Amino acid sequence: MDEELDPDDGNVNSILTQEYSELLRILCCQSDSVITQLGQTMPSDAVWFNRQATAGSAAASDYIKAMLEYFRHTNTTECSDFLQRVCLLCEGIPMHLESKIMSVAGNACVLAKKKQKQSTKETAQETPHGQRKAVKLRASLTRKLIRVWQDNPVQ
Numbered sequence: 789m790d791e792e793l794d795p796d797d798g799n800v801n802s803i804l805t806q807e808y809s810e811l812l813r814i815l816c817c818q819s820d821s822v823i824t825q826l827g828q829t830m831p832s833d834a835v836w837f838n839r840q841a842t843a844g845s846a847a848a849s850d851y852i853k854a855m856l857e858y859f860r861h862t863n864t865t866e867c868s869d870f871l872q873r874v875c876l877l878c879e880g881i882p883m884h885l886e887s888k889i890m891s892v893a894g895n896a897c898v899l900a901k902k903k904q905k906q907s908t909k910e911t912a913q914e915t916p917h918g919q920r921k922a923v924k925l926r927a928s929l930t931r932k933l934i935r936v937w938q939d940n941p942v943q
Contacts, residue, residue, distance in 0.1 A: 800867040803892050804860045807885060811874065814881055815852045822877045823852065829870055830858055868893040 804811070815823065859870045871893045875886050 800864055800871055800889075800893050801860060801862075803889060804856065804867060804871065807889070808856060808860070810882075810885060811856060812849075812852060814878055815856070815874070816849055817880060818878050820848075823848065823855075825877055826870070826873055827851070827855055829866075829873060830855065 815826075859867045862870075871889045875881060875890055875893075881889075
């Protein structure tokens with residue numbers, strides 16, 4: 789927990805793996821409403837059983853473990869969003885852990901937005917070329933149809 793953040797392990801999924809036990813302990817102390825809000829960030833088929841159908845601390849612990857496992861293996865953006873929500877909704881998170889999570893999760897969001905902008909930019913650059921190709925194809929087909937029509941007039 790107190791080890792320095794390794795730049796190679798600076799992604800949110802590895803932070804979740806490193807801090808799994810601490811996060812489990814913290815989440816098990818949270819109210820049902822907080823756990824429910826965190827659980828709503830997962831797809832409905834991601835958890836193996838319904839939270840409302842469970843009762844008791846053992847079942848709640850199993851639900852929290854399932855939630856942590858899901859986000860440990862999900863994509864960076866979903867994991868980042870989850871960890872940021874944990875920091876915003878949960879009480880009693882040690883300052884060193886909260887700053888570590890928010891730092892790495894924030895960086896993940898910035899990187900994801902950069903990738904999205906780059907992808908959008910590349911798509912925009914590709915689109916005019918693709919559109920020009922389609923226009924040329926349509927013009928060529930139109931000319932061919934006109935020639936066929938002129939060579940074979942309807943009587």
